[in-house]
Amino acid sequence: MIERLEKAIARLRSLPKERQEDAAELILSLVEHDSDSLQLTDAQAAEVERRMREPSGFVAHAEVEAFLRSRTA
Numbered sequence: 001m002i003e004r005l006e007k008a009i010a011r012l013r014s015l016p017k018e019r020q021e022d023a024a025e026l027i028l029s030l031v032e033h034d035s036d037s038l039q040l041t042d043a044q045a046a047e048v049e050r051r052m053r054e055p056s057g058f059v060a061h062a063e064v065e066a067f068l069r070s071r072t073a
Helices: 003-013 017-032 042-053 061-072
Strands: none
Touching: 003 017
């Protein structure tokens, strides 16, 4: 364990029980939701694929730049 984390845990031990519970909840939430372990469900992946196939109302960055350049030239 790194020294900074050890210091933080030592400080947490001095907090009231309720605050320790809050801190534990935050730490566990952070660890459980680590971005390296996140995976989409099959339904979520299908929804992403569906949305990527549909045309959107958004304009590509290059198109916005070209439009702005044409207005300022």
